[in-house]
Amino acid sequence: MKLRGALALTLLPILLLSGCSAEDNALLVYSGRSEALLGPLVEKFEQESGLDVEVRYAGSAELAAQLLEEGENSPADVFLAQDAGALGAAAKAGLLTGIPDEIYSLVPSGYSAADQSWVGVSGRARVLVYDPGKVSELPVSIFDLEDASWQGRIGIAPTNASFQAFVTAMRILHGDARTLAWLEAMKVNAVIYEKNGAILEAVEAGQLDAGLINHYYWYARAKDVGQAQMNSRLAQFQAADAGNLVNVAGVGILNSTDAAEQFVSFLLSETGQQYFAQETREYPLVEGISPADELTPLADIPTPAIDLSDLDTLAETLELIRQAGLI
Amino acid sequence: MKRPPIAAVALGLLAALASLIPIGYLLLRLFEGFEAALAELARARTLELLLNTIGLTVSVSLTALAIGAVQAWLTVRTNLPLAPVFAVLATLPLAIPSYVLALGYLSVFPSFSGFWAAWFTLSLATSPYVFLALSAALISSNFAAEEVARSLGKNRWQVIQSVTWPQVRPAAFASVLLVALYTLSEFGAIAILRFDTFTRAIYNAYRGSFDRTSAAALALVLVALTLVVIYFERRYRGDRWQAPTAAGRKRRIDLGRARILAAFGLGIIGLFGAGVPLVSLIGWSVNQTGFDLLRLGELVASSLAVAIAAGVVIGIFALAISVWNLRYSSRLSGAVDLTAWAAHALPAVVVALALVYFGANLVPGIYQSIWLLLLGYLILFLPNALGLVGTPIALVPRSIEEVARSQGLSKNAALTKVVLPIALPGILAGVALASLTVLKELPATLLLRPNELDTLATELWQATEVLAYSQAAPYALALIIIAGVPALALNAQARKLISEVS
Numbered sequence: 001m002k003l004r005g006a007l008a009l010t011l012l013p014i015l016l017l018s019g020c021s022a023e024d025n026a027l028l029v030y031s032g033r034s035e036a037l038l039g040p041l042v043e044k045f046e047q048e049s050g051l052d053v054e055v056r057y058a059g060s061a062e063l064a065a066q067l068l069e070e071g072e073n074s075p076a077d078v079f080l081a082q083d084a085g086a087l088g089a090a091a092k093a094g095l096l097t098g099i100p101d102e103i104y105s106l107v108p109s110g111y112s113a114a115d116q117s118w119v120g121v122s123g124r125a126r127v128l129v130y131d132p133g134k135v136s137e138l139p140v141s142i143f144d145l146e147d148a149s150w151q152g153r154i155g156i157a158p159t160n161a162s163f164q165a166f167v168t169a170m171r172i173l174h175g176d177a178r179t180l181a182w183l184e185a186m187k188v189n190a191v192i193y194e195k196n197g198a199i200l201e202a203v204e205a206g207q208l209d210a211g212l213i214n215h216y217y218w219y220a221r222a223k224d225v226g227q228a229q230m231n232s233r234l235a236q237f238q239a240a241d242a243g244n245l246v247n248v249a250g251v252g253i254l255n256s257t258d259a260a261e262q263f264v265s266f267l268l269s270e271t272g273q274q275y276f277a278q279e280t281r282e283y284p285l286v287e288g289i290s291p292a293d294e295l296t297p298l299a300d301i302p303t304p305a306i307d308l309s310d311l312d313t314l315a316e317t318l319e320l321i322r323q324a325g326l327i
Numbered sequence: 328m329k330r331p332p333i334a335a336v337a338l339g340l341l342a343a344l345a346s347l348i349p350i351g352y353l354l355l356r357l358f359e360g361f362e363a364a365l366a367e368l369a370r371a372r373t374l375e376l377l378l379n380t381i382g383l384t385v386s387v388s389l390t391a392l393a394i395g396a397v398q399a400w401l402t403v404r405t406n407l408p409l410a411p412v413f414a415v416l417a418t419l420p421l422a423i424p425s426y427v428l429a430l431g432y433l434s435v436f437p438s439f440s441g442f443w444a445a446w447f448t449l450s451l452a453t454s455p456y457v458f459l460a461l462s463a464a465l466i467s468s469n470f471a472a473e474e475v476a477r478s479l480g481k482n483r484w485q486v487i488q489s490v491t492w493p494q495v496r497p498a499a500f501a502s503v504l505l506v507a508l509y510t511l512s513e514f515g516a517i518a519i520l521r522f523d524t525f526t527r528a529i530y531n532a533y534r535g536s537f538d539r540t541s542a543a544a545l546a547l548v549l550v551a552l553t554l555v556v557i558y559f560e561r562r563y564r565g566d567r568w569q570a571p572t573a574a575g576r577k578r579r580i581d582l583g584r585a586r587i588l589a590a591f592g593l594g595i596i597g598l599f600g601a602g603v604p605l606v607s608l609i610g611w612s613v614n615q616t617g618f619d620l621l622r623l624g625e626l627v628a629s630s631l632a633v634a635i636a637a638g639v640v641i642g643i644f645a646l647a648i649s650v651w652n653l654r655y656s657s658r659l660s661g662a663v664d665l666t667a668w669a670a671h672a673l674p675a676v677v678v679a680l681a682l683v684y685f686g687a688n689l690v691p692g693i694y695q696s697i698w699l700l701l702l703g704y705l706i707l708f709l710p711n712a713l714g715l716v717g718t719p720i721a722l723v724p725r726s727i728e729e730v731a732r733s734q735g736l737s738k739n740a741a742l743t744k745v746v747l748p749i750a751l752p753g754i755l756a757g758v759a760l761a762s763l764t765v766l767k768e769l770p771a772t773l774l775l776r777p778n779e780l781d782t783l784a785t786e787l788w789q790a791t792e793v794l795a796y797s798q799a800a801p802y803a804l805a806l807i808i809i810a811g812v813p814a815l816a817l818n819a820q821a822r823k824l825i826s827e828v829s
Contacts, residue, residue, distance in 0.1 A: 028778065034789050035781075056695075057789065058773045061534035062676070066774055068537060069680050070687035075695065089537040159518075159531060192440075192521055207437050315538060318531070322372060327523075327531055 026052035027259040030067065032060025032081040033249065041275050045266045051259050060086040061161065067254070068093050077255040078263055080121070083161040084113075084308050087252050091117035096252040100261055106268045107285045111248050114309040118252035121267050122276040123283035125301050126166050126245045128235045129203050129218055130210035138235050142170070142243035146185035155199040155211030156190045158326040162214050162247060163196075168317045169306050170242040176320060183324035192326065203232045212243065219281035219295065227294065239302035246303045247311070248285065331655035332739055338647035343666040345706050349673055350550060352681035353543045360540035367541035368548070372528075377548070380524040383445055384510045384556075390450035391506045392499060394596060395457025400487075401589050403465045406579045408590050414462070416597030418818040421455040422810035423604055424767040424784070426515030427803050428452055430791065431604030433519060445522040449513060451600040453506040457499065459817055460714065464498035465491070483580070500564035501714045504668075507556050508710070511549055511672035515769065525549050526674045533676060546677045553672035557665065605807070608800050627805055630766055630782040636697070637704040638762030638813075644705060645712035645757050646720075650742065653721045654728075664713070671710045678706050679774035686775075700775040707771060708764045712757035719753030720746065759813035766810045783809070 031038050035057045042053050056063070056076070064086040067074055074095065081087045090096055096117040104116050111120035128139065134153075139145055145154055157163050171179045191208060193199045199211035200218060215234060222230050237243040251267055253260045266272050273284035283291050283298045291298065321327050357364050367373065398417040402410045420428070429448050432439045468491060476486045492499075514526045525545050532542035582589055648667060652660040670678065682703050686694035693699045723746045731741040747754070769784045776785070783806040790799035 036789065054778045056778045057785075059534070061537070062770075062774060064537060065533045065539075065676075065680060066683050068539065069684040073687045073691060075687070075691075159534075161534075194519060194521060202437060205437070 026054040027078065027257075027263060028076050029053060029055045029078045029080060029263065030063045030076045031055050031057050032063050032079075032083075032086060033057075037279060038080070041267075041272060044271065044275075045263060049259075049262055049266070051262065053263065064089045067095055071095070074254055077257060077260045078251060078253055079118075080249075080251045080267075082249050083165060084120075084248060084250060084311055085161055085165060085314050087113070087118040087250050088309070088311070088314075090252060090254075091115070095254055097254065097256040099253060099264065103261065103265055103268060106287075108287060110307065111246075111285045112250065112308070114307060118250045119264065119268070120248035120250045120285045120308070121272075122249050122280070123246050123285055123298060124162065124214040124216055124249070125236075125283070125296075125298075125303070126162065126243055126247070127213060127215045127218070128210055128237065128243065129200055129213050129232050130235060131203050131206060131208075131231060132233050133206075133231075134209040140238050142237050142241050143182060145189060146182060148189075150189045152189070152191060153209035154186075154190050155193050155202055155208045156186060156326075157193045157195055157199060157213075158321050159194060160196060163212065164314060164317055164321065165247045165311050166212070166242060166245045167321060168311045168313060169245045169304060171313070171317060171320070172306055172310055173242050173304055176316070180320050180324060183320055183326060187324050187326055190326075200232070204230070206231070214247075215295070216281040219292065222294075223281065236296075236302060240304045241302070242304055244301055244303050245306065246283070246298065246301060248308060249282070329655055329738075331651045331657075331660070332742065334739075335647040335651040335655075338644050339651045339660065339663045342644045342648060342705065342709060343663040345702060346666050346670045346709070348685055349670050349678045349681035349706065352684055353547050353550070353677070356539050356543035357547060363540045364544035367544045373545070373548075376523060376525050376528050376545075379442075379522065380511065380526075380552070383442065383449070383522065383524060384507050384552075386446050387449045387453060387510045388503050388507045390446065391454040391457050392503050394450065394454040395502065396461055396499065398454070398458045398593060398596070399461035399465055400491075401593060403462050404580055405582050405586065405589070407582065407586055407593075413590070413593045413597065415815065415818055416593065416601060417458040418455050418814050419597070419811070420451050420600040421763060421817070422807045422814040423452070423601065424515065424769075424787075424803075424806065425449065425452040425513060426519055426769070426791075427608070427787075427807070428600075428604050429516035429519040430799075431607040434610075435603065435607050440521045442522055444520040445517055447599075448516050448520060449510050451596075452516070453509050454596075454600070455814075456505045456509070457502045460498045460502035461495055463718070464495040468494040497564045498718075500560050504556060504560040505711065505714065508553060508668075508672040511552060511556075512674050514674050514676070525552075529674055530676060533680070539680075542677070546673055549672050549674075550669060553669060556672075557668055608803050608807075623801060623805055626781060626783050626786055626802065627809060629780060630784070630806070630809065633697075633700070633772075633780075633782060634762040634765045637701055637708075637765040638758040640701050641705055641708055641712050641761040641765075642716065642754060642758035644709055645716040645761075646747075646754055648709075648713065649717040649720045650746075653717055654725075654746075667709045667713065670706055675707055675768065675770040676774070679703055679771040682706075682771075682775055695775075695777050697777055697780075700772070700777070703771045703775045704761075704765050704768070707768070708761050711764050712761045714757075715760055716750075716754050716757035719750040723749045756817055759816050763810050763813040763817075766806065 029042070035055070038055065042055055046053055058066070060081040060083055063079065064081065067076065067079060067090050079087065079090055079096070091113060098116050099119045104112060104119050107120050111123060112118060130138070167179060167183070170182065193202070196213040196217050199208065199213050200221060202208035203211055204221070218230070218232070218234050251264050253264060268286050270289060273286050273289045276282050277284045277289065277291050281292050281295065283295070318327070398413065401407045402414045402417070407413065425448060428451065432444070432448065473486050473490050476490045481489065512526060514530055517524055517527050518530065525548060529542045529545045532538045532545065648664060652664045682699055686699045728741050728745055731745045732738065736744060767784060769788055772782060772784055773788065783802050787799050787802040787806060790802060
């Protein structure tokens with residue numbers, strides 16, 4: 001009968017799909033970093049270690065939300081996230097088992113969780129990207145952007161995790177009231193974007209004078225098109241300015257097995273660190289491994305003195321950003 | 328009272344239970360932090376979001392109704408030149424994910440954002456729902472009554488108002504319900520165009536602060552809004568099913584010189600809805616170098632497998648509920664139908680997280696397998712199929728079924744041998760629409776898919792994450808081309824009917 005044939009035909013894809021389900025003994029990594037970036041590194045790890053790795057790719061925040069819902073029953077072994085906030089949420093829920101001492105000690109303190117729940121893998125610096133044809137006088141402090149002369153000229157991405165981490169740093173350094181005033185000034189002056197990359201595109205295209213982004217967006221683009229082709233330039237603010245915050249992408253362990261520890265060690269090995277330095281132009285965090293040549297050395301960035309684990313008061317930050325009407 | 332087939336009842340109850348999972352999950356989260364949730368709802372911002380959301384939903388619904396109605400009336404009832412071409416153009420936006428539509432416009436007009444941008448994009452994206460429903464309804468409406476009204480001295484507009492509209496109103500309302508719920512739950516385009524609605528606030532609560540209680544509180548407001556919208560739809564749509572009238576000669580209305588103007592107008596709408604986004608996508612891919620065709624093939628295959636499987640599953644459940652609720656209607660069947668709709672305005676991320684919780688903790692055996700993903704699609708898209716599957720099932724006259732029974736066929740045999748074959752085109756249309764929506768779906772697919780199952784939509788997401796338009800373009804184009812197949816199949820039915828009219 002025709003109907004049966006049709007049913008069989010549709011059951012076939014289901015069976016094919018259910019056949020491709022997980023090998024049970026593989027290491028399961030939840031990755032907030034993209035497949036294009038992490039995929040080749042995972043392959044290298046599989047070859048070197050002989051272990052099977054399965055990766056689930058999605059946004060860091062979505063994966064953190066997924067981990068929170070899964071709770072104790074999560075099948076994940078390792079959580080690799082784009083930002084400290086997502087790792088902090090998993091740590092707060094008691095899902096991370098902690099990083100072994102010999103791995104944790106590879107990264108200078110300040111780039112990992114103080115309670116050893118996760119370890120930093122690569123660093124990203126907040127920078128000002130600007131069009132030298134349109135910005136003659138660079139802002140010295142992030143607060144200079146409050147000036148009416150910046151109206152409609154500065155791009156920000158308030159829903160972006162890196163921007164929110166920077167606002168949290170500002171709250172720690174200057175208090176909530178001062179931060180709210182800055183955000184309210186941004187409501188007047190700033191052009192709102194959804195992503196860092198979009199801000200860079202706009203400055204490059206001459207549609208926007210300047211913007212607040214992470215450093216590697218610029219260097220990744222420069223790598224693609226050639227540094228000489230870039231219209232925009234990068235600048236830092238004055239020493240210890242909140243606008244110079246260095247944040248990290250990091251990794252936490254959910255199910256502490258030998259394989260999970262091997263994978264985390266690999267990310268912090270020479271191979272892993274060089275990979276991030278060259279592919280994404282992020283800063284390697286393990287001491288003795290230098291960043292891509294054209295980058296300002298990490299030690300020379302006039303970063304504010306902030307403990308990254310203090311950046312976990314995101315809810316209050318969001319409250320301020322909302323109060324200012326930016327999200 | 329006739330007893331409904333057991334299978335229909337069983338499947339119907341199962342679907343209703345599935346739809347209750349996200350609502351149950353939200354209530355669970357709400358009671359974990361009731362005070363915090365109340366505080367969230369009491370904020371001035373909640374009112375602002377509510378007004379934004381209602382404003383957008385109402386304006387998009389009305390605009391989509393206007394666009395879809397004009398397209399349907401002109402292509403079905405008038406001597407519009409190239410009517411089949413315009414019918415295809417009217418369906419085409421259905422194949423374009425709304426986030427791709429938004430990105431397409433944004434890359435051409437960088438300042439494209441806010442309320443008007445969201446209104447514009449969503450109106451274009453949703454008008455095909457109205458067009459499909461109304462063109463089918465217009466074809467089966469009573470042409471003779473219109474002729475009579477004309478001969479009694481009413482002008483063209485008065486005839487549409489007093490004769491045509493009442494006949495197609497149920498179909499119009501049903502499709503506007505889909506449009507309204509689509510707008511309530513839409514996230515991708517809204518986020519790209521930066522307009523604040525409940526859905527965007529819910530996503531931000533999850534993403535920014537991992538605050539599941541306020542997300543749940545906001546999501547429950549969406550459920551309440553959905554129930555209000557459904558109430559109005561049921562209250563005002565009028566009699567749902569009317570016997571099709573085999574009305575005499577079906578003559579097309581002569582538009583005279585206005586037909587060129589009408590064609591021009593429809594051409595402009597088509598240009599906005601499909602032309603601009605397609606051109607900007609092709610523009611992105613011009614810069615493309617070293618593209619992996621094999622990878623694209625794999626993605627097309629996995630996307631198709633998932634979409635077809637989901638479409639068939641959804642179609643089977645829609646069929647069961649329609650048979651039960653339309654041919655053996657009871658209070659319970661009505662409740663099942665309502666439950667299937669109730670979760671439809673929930674953002675996909677809410678449904679997906681509910682299933683993550685449900686799957687990981689209660690049924691780990693199917694967690695991160697294709698089965699849980701299919702369950703997610705069923706909850707999300709069952710209502711999309713219900714309308715299309717239901718209409719033809721309701722229209723099969725009872726007398727035909729009774730004749731079959733009197734010839735000794737069992738109840739079930741009468742259904743499968745008589746009713747279903749007549750309703751088959753509608754059922755296939757429901758499957759096509761469900762598959763199409765599944766193809767475009769992103770947030771739930773990301774959260775519920777088996778590990779390492781990639782589809783065109785997830786690959787497109789990976790590429791746009793870093794805003795690499797040029798890398799995203801081939802996947803977006805492939806997605807639109809594949810989604811175009813069911814869209815055209817849906818359209819073929821309408822066009823076949825159009826040619827019957829002329």
